[in-house]
Amino acid sequence: MNVLIVHAHNEPGSFTTAMKNLAVVILSEQGHEVRVSDLYAQRFNPVASAADFGSRDNDEYLVYALEQRHNLKNGTLAQDISTELEKLQWADLIIFSFPIYWFGMPAILKGWIDRVFVSGLCYGGRRIYDQGGLKGKQAMLAFTLGGQRHMFGKGSVHGEIETLLRPIHQGMLAYVGLEVLPPFIAYHVPYISETERWDYLNSYCEHLLTLDERTPLVFPKLAEFDGNLRPRAGSASPESLP
């Protein structure tokens, strides 16, 4: 497999970075090709703007997605976007490696999605979910957070982690056709002992060695919806959706 790790941490000595480094070693030893987009090291620009486009379909009024399509076709996307897009197309599996900031991705990583998941290639019209432009590829989150495991779940203070991840899992990854593998989560990282950190690295190692045994998460299938994306009569019960 070709594996792209998109990594976002502002401390090169962080535990999240150790997890990323471990993944590079383990996956390479397994015979996979591994590339890393280290967004802080690259000083990646996360701001989607007119500066991303070398040509314009409409230079009076910016509709970002339309200009993505126009510039993709013309080969005039900003160089940093093209570089990342080439890695994305090369990859069979994309691992997103980051610390949770405010129940989501750090802005530098959110901006990678905003700018690199280009309309016309990754999605467009009805080319979403199981018909998305990246279908055939897989994605997985590998993240750290400060909260403890018991703070997440039904009736817990922050609610279910699956719910908090929904915008990422469904709205970003499944939306473009990626098959989403269950995440690897390291809780309470800033506060745990050295031993517990080693335990997490061991578990992550095990997680990486058994990726093919993991059941992908379930998301909408376009066949269950009509041309206006309304549920078809007789399609699978909505309850089956996450």
Add this chain to the structure above:
Amino acid sequence: MNVLIVHAHNEPGSFTTAMKNLAVVILSEQGHEVRVSDLYAQRFNPVASAADFGSRDNDEYLVYALEQRHNLKNGTLAQDISTELEKLQWADLIIFSFPIYWFGMPAILKGWIDRVFVSGLCYGGRRIYDQGGLKGKQAMLAFTLGGQRHMFGKGSVHGEIETLLRPIHQGMLAYVGLEVLPPFIAYHVPYISETERWDYLNSYCEHLLTLDERTPLVFPKLAEFDGNLRPRAGSASPESLP
């Protein structure tokens, strides 16, 4: 009231920007003080990094939240963060004005949260949710999206909008003690007619004129959880939580 509108759109002529401009007029006419942080116009930097700190508690190893506390105390936060923080402290109501990107905020706005919701002032330890550092203030989302209303809801293709907004409403706004007002949502904006856009502006106007009639959303109350943030026996049923 003092109202801060944090606005993020890369097209000054956009409908989202028209909504922001309308809010400035309506709220000012109502006698409120209104200030705007126009993140694209300010070329706001959304990347949380070591460059945000004029001094360091630990200059070997960056723990972003700890350096936020240290630099807050020492008055050495980056100038752009201090400026935004001053507006945040001034405001009684914060309106976030943006287009949905990937079921969430554009990176430039996510990074405003990452950098300006400073640990030690906005939250810290058990100063979260109804004990959060910004308690007494209100917040509201006002956003546009490309999808249609029927694509959101139970059993719909993208799921319930409340679920998709949970990381923002609970994980960012309620978490720091803000009372969260129901959002104003304009669907299908890139595709609707001029008339429908005017209808949305009328509805938004009405929404802004009746803010005090709106019931805030419900989030965890710390009294229902023990010192480790585990639910206390006999506290309100988890089902009462969103």
